[in-house]
Amino acid sequence: MRQDFKISYSRINSYLFCPYKYKLVYLDNIYVPVSVEITFGRIIHKTLEQFHSLKELNHDLLFECYDDSWRNDGFDNPQQIFEYYQRGKQMLENYYRSFKESNTEVLYVEKAFDTNIGKYKFMGIIDRIDRYPDGAYEIIDYKTHIRAWDPEKVNKDLQLSFYAYACKSIFGFGPKKMSVYFLSENKKVYAVKSLSEISNAINVAISTSENIVAENFDPDISKCQVCDLKFKCRFSVCRVKNLHRRN
Numbered sequence: 637m638r639q640d641f642k643i644s645y646s647r648i649n650s651y652l653f654c655p656y657k658y659k660l661v662y663l664d665n666i667y668v669p670v671s672v673e674i675t676f677g678r679i680i681h682k683t684l685e686q687f688h689s690l691k692e693l694n695h696d697l698l699f700e701c702y703d704d705s706w707r708n709d710g711f712d713n714p715q716q717i718f719e720y721y722q723r724g725k726q727m728l729e730n731y732y733r734s735f736k737e738s739n740t741e742v743l744y745v746e747k748a749f750d751t752n753i754g755k756y757k758f759m760g761i762i763d764r765i766d767r768y769p770d771g772a773y774e775i776i777d778y779k780t781h782i783r784a785w786d787p788e789k790v791n792k793d794l795q796l797s798f799y800a801y802a803c804k805s806i807f808g809f810g811p812k813k814m815s816v817y818f819l820s821e822n823k824k825v826y827a828v829k830s831l832s833e834i835s836n837a838i839n840v841a842i843s844t845s846e847n848i849v850a851e852n853f854d855p856d857i858s859k860c861q862v863c864d865l866k867f868k869c870r871f872s873v874c875r876v877k878n879l880h881r882r883n
């Protein structure tokens with residue numbers, strides 16, 4: 637294992653999905669096809685990053701940032717480009733309205749961090765950190781899925797626990813609130829995390845890192861059907877079926 641080994645939320649997620657997928661993506665550098673949803677999500681993240689870096693924040697400037705961040709690459713056809721562009725516009729209209737009504741100060745946007753979890757380096761990017769007038773902080777993660785997750789799924793997700801830990805260890809403050817902001821529905825779903833849940837998430841990060849360092853990359857073939865490497869992986873049950881079908 638390389639000396640500069642670092643863990644992140646996406647790496648942990650990939651390993652927990654299937655250890656062999658982690659190996660293919662992060663060690664063998666096998667290209668993972670980028671979906672249209674991911675392309676669209678990146679455009680929206682970039683738009684909001686650009687917007688919040690401006691001195692003056694108004695409606696027209698938000699849409700200038702959108703046009704500046706927009707790329708046609710990654711979409712399948714002009715109709716799809718048009719539909720996603722319109723969807724993004726609606727999303728940002730709603731976002732802007734809520735932003736103007738909010739009483740928080742946007743402190744950080746797309747804040748990259750590097751910290752340690754146990755003896756392992758941990759890196760990530762927090763989409764947004766806000767400060768309330770009473771001094772409380774909120775960590776916000778943007779998602780551009782069509783449908784918002786239910787609170788149970790938001791609570792189970794490890795990402796906000798990692799970011800709460802990182803916030804405390806790097807900036808010295810723990811967030812009072814943690815939310816996933818589902819931009820398609822302009823809806824924030826709040827996570828309620830106890831200290832022991834955050835500590836459990838940290839233990840998952842440590843045990844995953846230990847497994848990676850020990851090179852435990854057993855394939856989990858129960859996931860092949862929904863894996864985006866199902867036609868590239870030698871253990872994939874879908875690939876085997878596909879070969880049989882061709883013969």
Ligand code: SF4
Pocket residue numbers: 654655656657660855856857859860861863864865866867869870871872873
């Ligand atoms: S195709 Fe199956 S075994 Fe291969 S990486 Fe994906 S989930 Fe793992």
